[in-house]
Amino acid sequence: MALSKEDLKKAIVEKATKSPKPQLYIKDFYACDPDAKPREIKNIANEMVREGLLMFWSSGSTTMYAIPSRIQNEEK
Amino acid sequence: MAKHETPLLDELEKGPWPSFVTDLKQQAETKPEVWDILGQLELSFKDRITHWKHGGIVGVFGYGGGIVGRYSDVPKQFPGVEHFHTVRIAQPSGLYYSTENLRALMDLWEKYGSGVTNMHGSTGDMIFLGTRTENLEPLFWDLTHDLKQDLGGSGSNLRTPSCCLGESRCEWACFDAQEVCNSLTQRYQDEIHRPAFPYKFKFKFSACPNDCVAAIARSDFSVIGTWKDNIRIDQAAVQKYIANDPEYPSNGGSHKGRDWGPFDIQAEVIDLCPTQCMWMEGNELKIDDSECTRCMHCINVLPRALRPGLQKGASILIGAKAPILDGAQFSTLVVPFVEVNKENDFEEVVDVIEKVWDWWMEVGKNRERVGETMQRVGLPTFLSVMEVEPMPQHVKEPRSNPYVFWKEEEVEGGWDRDIEEYRRRHAA
Numbered sequence: 001m002a003l004s005k006e007d008l009k010k011a012i013v014e015k016a017t018k019s020p021k022p023q024l025y026i027k028d029f030y031a032c033d034p035d036a037k038p039r040e041i042k043n044i045a046n047e048m049v050r051e052g053l054l055m056f057w058s059s060g061s062t063t064m065y066a067i068p069s070r071i072q073n074e075e076k
Numbered sequence: 077m078a079k080h081e082t083p084l085l086d087e088l089e090k091g092p093w094p095s096f097v098t099d100l101k102q103q104a105e106t107k108p109e110v111w112d113i114l115g116q117l118e119l120s121f122k123d124r125i126t127h128w129k130h131g132g133i134v135g136v137f138g139y140g141g142g143i144v145g146r147y148s149d150v151p152k153q154f155p156g157v158e159h160f161h162t163v164r165i166a167q168p169s170g171l172y173y174s175t176e177n178l179r180a181l182m183d184l185w186e187k188y189g190s191g192v193t194n195m196h197g198s199t200g201d202m203i204f205l206g207t208r209t210e211n212l213e214p215l216f217w218d219l220t221h222d223l224k225q226d227l228g229g230s231g232s233n234l235r236t237p238s239c240c241l242g243e244s245r246c247e248w249a250c251f252d253a254q255e256v257c258n259s260l261t262q263r264y265q266d267e268i269h270r271p272a273f274p275y276k277f278k279f280k281f282s283a284c285p286n287d288c289v290a291a292i293a294r295s296d297f298s299v300i301g302t303w304k305d306n307i308r309i310d311q312a313a314v315q316k317y318i319a320n321d322p323e324y325p326s327n328g329g330s331h332k333g334r335d336w337g338p339f340d341i342q343a344e345v346i347d348l349c350p351t352q353c354m355w356m357e358g359n360e361l362k363i364d365d366s367e368c369t370r371c372m373h374c375i376n377v378l379p380r381a382l383r384p385g386l387q388k389g390a391s392i393l394i395g396a397k398a399p400i401l402d403g404a405q406f407s408t409l410v411v412p413f414v415e416v417n418k419e420n421d422f423e424e425v426v427d428v429i430e431k432v433w434d435w436w437m438e439v440g441k442n443r444e445r446v447g448e449t450m451q452r453v454g455l456p457t458f459l460s461v462m463e464v465e466p467m468p469q470h471v472k473e474p475r476s477n478p479y480v481f482w483k484e485e486e487v488e489g490g491w492d493r494d495i496e497e498y499r500r501r502h503a504a
Contacts, residue, residue, distance in 0.1 A: 025442040026232070027274060030466070038437035046270045050138065056231075057273065059131035060144035061164070062443055063231030063271035071133055 002035040008044055013053060016067045023057045023064035023071070079108070080115030084122070100192070107191050109156025113206070116154045127154075134161055134209050136216040136436040142227025142271040143212060159208040163189070163215065164201040164228035166268075167260070169254035170241045171196070180223055188215040198294065198398075199278060201228035202240030232275055239281035246376065249283035250301030250388035251416035257281050259422060260429075270503035274440035276494035283395070284384065285370040291393075291407070296446045297409040297429060298393040299416070303385035305372070306365040314361045317341060328379045345374050389415045392428050395447025405447055408455065409469055410462055428462070435461045 003011065011032035016024055029041050045065055048054040055068045078101070091093045097114065104110035116127050132145030144162040151158035165181065173181075181202065185191055190206030197203040208213065218438030220226050228236035237260055240246070242253030260279060261268065267277075280291035283301040291298035316324040318341050325332060326339045341361070346354045353367035354374060361381075363374075375382045392414060416426040432446060440449045450458045459466055484490045 025274070026271060027440075038434075042270075042272050042437075046140065046266075049140065049270075056135060056140040057131070057133050058135065058141065058144065058231040058271075060230055061276060063140055063233065064475055065271075066133075070309055 002060055003033045005044060009032050009048060012045065022066045025064055028057055080118060082114050082118040085114055097112050103191055110190055112154035112156030116148060117158055134212065136212055139227060141230040141233040145232055160206040163204040163207060164230055165204060166226045166236045167200050167202055167227040168194055169239050170244060183216055199234050199235045218441045223286055229268045232271040232273050234264050234280045235276055237261050237279040238289055242283040246283060250384055251304055251390055252281055253281040253283040255418055256416055256422050272484050273437060275445055277402045285372045293396050293406055295396055298396060299390045300393065301378055301426060302370050302389065302391045304387035305385035306415060307363055307385060308383040309361060310381050311360055313494035315359060317378055317381055324380055326377050345377050348373055389413050394432060397445045397447050402448060410464060412469060431462060
């Protein structure tokens, strides 16, 4: 990884905040640090879900990530 | 008393076969919300469009899979299915349940959900159909703490691995399917519960080439038992079959319900061998094992006379999927033989799995199954990634499917290429 863990988290939050659509695929975060391995990005994204910085959105067949405040809750 | 008129659904009760409509009506007697499933489905039949909203943010804390959000888009009309989430319960290896466990699972689902189940989903999980969001965490707590069971995989996760009965009941098992299935389920907990991949990824383990879990058709990573050496032949038992000894019924007696006439080894075994590698020499059955493709037909028909060899392991095939995008495809044979050895934590299988994942996570597009990625880049590229030498068994149809290309340095003497001369015969 070229970025530190904290810088990578910031880059992911920025990407997820500025993206046109609220839901992003895990691959969309790869560009945040091209030197990081896909599994490293995945592990950090999942850590961010545990911390509440990101949220999972699942269609059932595919899972995406989103900033909680941007995601539409179907129940509201 | 029916809550909704369902004349269209009622038609589905009129055939001689079991009807899910009848089952749902029966369930609605104790779970009134089930009437709303019938009502909404009747409306969908009339409108010719689904009234389910699919997907969402529901789940249980710490998990990115196992719950599939479902909502009605006509909740005022059918409040019982306003939320109707699906819960995937990881199945035990080989689908061995005790009746006590099944009762406990059903009690749990009657408590927290609609009581409607799907046994089992195509990934292999037990599927609980229909609960509300507020019931998910209590259900998950009871499932994991009281029943010591877990949710299965969904979304872009590793899906719940599944396997056949293997060595627990089957004499043809070439490896311990349940052991490797359970071991890899434990090893890859993170990949099962949290999204890791461009799309779904399924393991299935069949301990012999009969492939009872249809791994070759239903899994991205199919591990199918095979053997290296020769089929074991008991010539005395072959003679018993030829003599139509009643203690030696063909196919283990599975077709006994009808008189098929006397057993004919030539017509029923030798002539049906797909590679024609069997023949009789006097009274002896002979097999040219180098030509055997492990179709299992002869072993299935003559189970007391023929058995798999002793050098057992598995073939690894990669890339099966159902027909959502390009159409259904079977897995492609990639690694002809690996040892499936508990003593080394199945390292030969794990090495292949992780090589595939490392490549696919980088190269696979969003929502692209690994079989589609393989098709997109071509088999030669995939084989070189996997560090596997191409071999004749990789070629599905010679000439119509020429995906092994020789490089000049691989051919003794090389060749001179005259592109102008070639273009005189083949226009660009």
